[in-house]
Amino acid sequence: MIIIGIHDGHDAGAVLFKDNNVYAVNEERLNRVKKYRGFPRLSLKTVLEMAQVDPGDVDVIAVAGLFRRQKRLLELEAELSKIFGKEFKRKTIFVEHHLAHAASAYYSSGLKESLVLTIDAAGDGLSSTISIGRDGELIRIAQSTYIDSLGDFYASITELLGFKPMRHEGKVMSLAAYGKPTYELGSIIELNGLSFENHLKVIGVEATRKLAEFFSFPLERAKEVSSNLKRGIMDGELEKKAIEIAASAQAHLEKLIEELGLRLKDYGLPVSYAGGVAQNVKANAVLRRIFGDLWVFPAMDDAGLAFGAAAFVKAQLERLYGKWKPFRLEHVYLGPSYSEEFIEETLNKINLEYEEVDTPSFIADSLVEGKLVGLFQGGMEYGPRALGNRSILADPRDPKVRDRLNLALRRDVFQPFAPSILEEDFPRYIDDLTGEPNRFMTMSYIASEEFRDVAPAVVHVDGTTRPQSVTAEISTTYYRIIREFKKRSGVGAILNTSFNMHGEPIVCSPYDAIKTFREAKLDVLILEKFAIYRY
Known part of the structure; x- marks a missing residue:
């Protein structure tokens, strides 16, 4: 069963369910317009390509939201007809806005x-x-x-x-x-x-x-x-x-x-x-x-409506045939990824000098040296948080790094930065831990006295922090980066902020990463295993 989810509106995006695989991206990451409102043309094209699915093979088109205005509905239908053909209505199901939100939460829990x-x-x-x-x-x-x-x-x-x-x-x-x-x-x-x-x-x-x-x-x-x-x-x-x-x-x-x-x-x-x-x-x-x-x-706002619409339809069909069972979303690395071959060709094409490195050790050394590091690897994160695949990293021990990052990224000075923490160190660094350590930066915690002392750059003025728990099973390379940093510093956490200038979407492609790396004047950029320095 192949189901496409579409959100045509504020923070547009598309999601594709192909059996047990999920592919997801929002339009802003592709057209570089923050919180883009409209039809997700590029998102639809991208998830179809990622899943290697022809539009004609899609079984259901799940659209988030009810379209009451004639003009908007006709525009939507025209777009769907271009992609899925004149018979698209036979496959289309509309899912009310809050039902899509509810479905995104329940059917991923x-x-x-x-x-x-x-x-x-x-x-x-x-x-x-x-x-x-x-x-x-x-x-x-x-x-x-x-x-x-x-x-x-x-x-x-x-x-x-x-x-x-x-x-x-x-x-x-x-x-x-x-x-x-x-x-x-x-x-x-x-x-x-x-x-x-x-x-x-x-x-x-x-x-x-x-x-x-x-x-x-x-x-x-x-x-x-x-x-x-x-x-x-x-x-x-x-x-x-x-x-x-x-x-x-x-x-x-x-x-x-x-x-x-x-x-x-x-x-x-x-x-x-x-x-x-x-x-x-x-x-x-x-x-x-x-x-x-x-x-x-993890994609809790309207950016997640396409997921919710598709998840709702998928669950109803499974219930119809007695096949529904709970599904847990283990990670959000559901967006586009780029091969090392593509990245190397890109760097050569624009005559950018680089060297191959052992990513975990190299980044750990760079952070200990006080460098700001842009990290680009694997599938792009779905949702508002960068979780180690499209991230800017820094040493959390140095409170002055906040000023450097605020200046580099043009952020408001009163906004805090968040940490990525080794899951085994989560109980040491968090005072009010209940339930499972949070892997998606979706809630705040009270930082322990130890964490406030060793990682002041990622603790807010009120003593809270918004951490990401990192495991070797889900984020292998990212886990190794933090572990190598811990070997050098004694701290099992690093500062992790999203890879974007303030007011812009998180980077998606290697070109986006290179552009932001230059604009922010970061010290080092890592594209998979390739390191680029600022000169």
């Missing part, structure tokens, strides 16, 4: 029975759902409308503070750690049973304006304030107020998630979770502490 939670800004008229997944079936038990949106509340706070809503919510979460909550926001949005209730009764820019009035914050100066914060200017009156607002919004989000989690605890089931709000690693940690463990789908 490896769980036979699970509570399935989705929370985002909005999609197909809803902003959250709660379902029970049982024996491959999803049964919805609660929901919130697009008006009663927790995700939109946080997006409006993001816009209020001068950042881009639907993109920079992570900056608000990072900024919150620098302040204390001083505003009580129960009059704005609260939990009502298993649903949320928005007392503002408006969303989007109208909600942003009402919040500006509530906080007495001058919306017309928001860009000026965010610009100052990005540069580390935090002591101005408005900047201090912005930090207090961020801290209050984050605290309220965590409070509502905690209240919801405690009510869901009575069901006695583990939780699978997806949707844009699932990007908030601090709130995810709240749920983890309630349930002991938590499965967050």
Whole structure:
């Protein structure tokens, strides 16, 4: 059975299921337009090529989202007809937005029975759902409308503070750690049973304006304030107020998630979770502490909708024929990879000097020497996190490396960096570990005193960290890199940030990696076994 999943919209992408193999990529990585909105032409072409599948051999086309506007639907149909032929409608199934989110979480969790939670800004008229997944079936038990949106509340706070809503919510979460909550926001949005209730009764820019009035914050100066914060200017009156607002919004989000989690605890089931709000690693940690463990789908935002649509259709067909069984997504290296032959030809074509190296030892030596290293290997990661295949690496022992990286990548100075940790060292470095060590950077933890001492560059100002656990079975070369670094430094962790300039997509091809390597002025670039130096 060959199933294609398509998301035509915000953060477009395509996924192909071929028996037990999964191929996935989002359009932004290929056309280099961050969070690209539209039809995923390049993604579809790429997953078909990766799987070596002819469009005519595709059994089902699963489209995420319901298309209510005639113009958009006709445009989608025209695109599908070009690729799959005039009979494409016979193969096409539309999967509602939040059902696709729920499917991405449940059908990748490896769980036979699970509570399935989705929370985002909005999609197909809803902003959250709660379902029970049982024996491959999803049964919805609660929901919130697009008006009663927790995700939109946080997006409006993001816009209020001068950042881009639907993109920079992570900056608000990072900024919150620098302040204390001083505003009580129960009059704005609260939990009502298993649903949320928005007392503002408006969303989007109208909600942003009402919040500006509530906080007495001058919306017309928001860009000026965010610009100052990005540069580390935090002591101005408005900047201090912005930090207090961020801290209050984050605290309220965590409070509502905690209240919801405690009510869901009575069901006695583990939780699978997806949707844009699932990007908030601090709130995810709240749920983890309630349930002991938590499965967050690694491509939790709209980038994962194509996966969810395809996974839902696949599961229903398997249930129909009595063949469904739980599936666990073990890794997200589901994107394009490039052979050593292709990379060498590329380097020769552009006359770039290189040398062959033993990658783990070479990178470990480079990190100990204080170098910034771009690492490009294997299949590209699916989802928002670089997990060792499209990563920039540095020595976590040196706190000054944060300033170097912020300058090189043009990042906001208040945003933290994350570590990749050997799985056997996870319990030493994490104080509040419950459940399995997290391999996808989908939640925060409290760093141990030892880790704060030995790896200050990857611990946030509030003592938390967002780690990736690395195993030899799943990430062989990357595991060896960290192990070699530990032999030299005594620390079983390295700083790992995504291989991209701020505001750009993570690199996909060797050409992308070379371009970003030069622009960021990194010290070394590793393309599989080939090392390139900055001159």
